Amino acid sequence: MSDRRPPAPSAARGAEPAVQEHLLLRAEGLVKTHHGEGAPARAVRGVDLTVRHGEFVAVTGPSGAGKSTLLHLLGGLQRPDEGSIWLEGRCTDSYSEARWAEERRRSIGVVFQFFNLISNLPVADNVELPALLAGRSPRQARAERKELFAELGLDGKERSMPGELSGGEQQRVALARALVNHPPLLLADEPAGSLDSRGTREVMRLLSRFHRRGQAIVLVTHDARLASAADRVISFFDGRIADDVKLGGAAARGTAISDVVELRPAADRD
Ligand SMILES: Nc1ncnc2c1ncn2[C@@H]1O[C@H](COP(=O)(O)OP(=O)(O)OP(=O)(O)O)[C@@H](O)[C@H]1O
Numbered sequence: 001m002s003d004r005r006p007p008a009p010s011a012a013r014g015a016e017p018a019v020q021e022h023l024l025l026r027a028e029g030l031v032k033t034h035h036g037e038g039a040p041a042r043a044v045r046g047v048d049l050t051v052r053h054g055e056f057v058a059v060t061g062p063s064g065a066g067k068s069t070l071l072h073l074l075g076g077l078q079r080p081d082e083g084s085i086w087l088e089g090r091c092t093d094s095y096s097e098a099r100w101a102e103e104r105r106r107s108i109g110v111v112f113q114f115f116n117l118i119s120n121l122p123v124a125d126n127v128e129l130p131a132l133l134a135g136r137s138p139r140q141a142r143a144e145r146k147e148l149f150a151e152l153g154l155d156g157k158e159r160s161m162p163g164e165l166s167g168g169e170q171q172r173v174a175l176a177r178a179l180v181n182h183p184p185l186l187l188a189d190e191p192a193g194s195l196d197s198r199g200t201r202e203v204m205r206l207l208s209r210f211h212r213r214g215q216a217i218v219l220v221t222h223d224a225r226l227a228s229a230a231d232r233v234i235s236f237f238d239g240r241i242a243d244d245v246k247l248g249g250a251a252a253r254g255t256a257i258s259d260v261v262e263l264r265p266a267a268d269r270d
């Protein structure tokens with residue numbers, strides 16, 4: 001494992017080292033091109049990003065902008081062609097698949113855009129499994145899972161298989177699975193994409209509660225209500241960060257969580 005420290009970005013050169021210590025995640029110069037059947041898709045074209053401990057960052061932008069790809073890079077699910085990622089100051093360049101998997105078990109919860117639940121396991125087991133893998137006792141794993149199910153309105157669904165649940169219910173199970181180990185960083189890709197407005201409010205309440213406890217969240221969403229709960233909204237456009245706006249958080253602004261912020265268009269940046 002490398003101890004290489006991230007280079008100071010040009011704007012922050014000369015910043016106190018103590019400031020750097022607060023960074024939970026730092027990405028420099030991320031580039032990722034997908035090579036599929038058609039023309040290569042330049043999904044991420046040079047992204048610098050920092051996330052502080054406890055910060056809630058929403059990433060919004062049009063379909064195909066590269067939001068999911070960026071999230072996959074940040075969680076070690078895909079490797080960048082160029083650039084580096086530091087987690088709590090540790091460079092991940094040399095991380096193996098197994099090391100990234102351990103990181104995701106311990107400190108990065110991931111909610112995928114398309115759930116990725118284990119289809120032949122009851123949903124309760126889908127949520128308890130990561131807790132057991134992280135070394136919790138079966139009793140602790142069950143208690144954590146029960147609390148999350150109650151909060152997410154999933155009581156009574158414990159023994160259901162993922163395929164027997166609605167899209168919205170599966171999405172909430174995926175969120176419970178990502179949160180069961182209380183990871184310091186949650187990467188969530190459209191966690192309310194299949195939910196009605198009541199379901200979206202429930203997800204929002206849960207995310208806000210974890211955020212208040214000091215958990216950092218990077219949330220990809222098309223939903224302006226969800227984005228408005230964040231401290232910062234990043235507009236992602238054509239593989240790049242087009243805008244990065246501090247909101248101050250819903251609580252600081254005194255707005256109701258159902259209030260909608262107007263997001264600035266992505267194209268008005270130099
Ligand atoms: N595995 C892949 N192979 C080939 N191309 C891909 C792959 N994954 C993504 N792409 C392409 O990369 C680009 C960015 O995709 P990505 O899924 O990151 O966008 P997105 O912003 O998450 O979109 P959406 O809002 O629709 O989820 C798109 O042009 C997409 O077609």
Ligand SMILES: [Mg+2]
Pocket residue numbers: 067068069113189
């Ligand atoms: Mg996506």
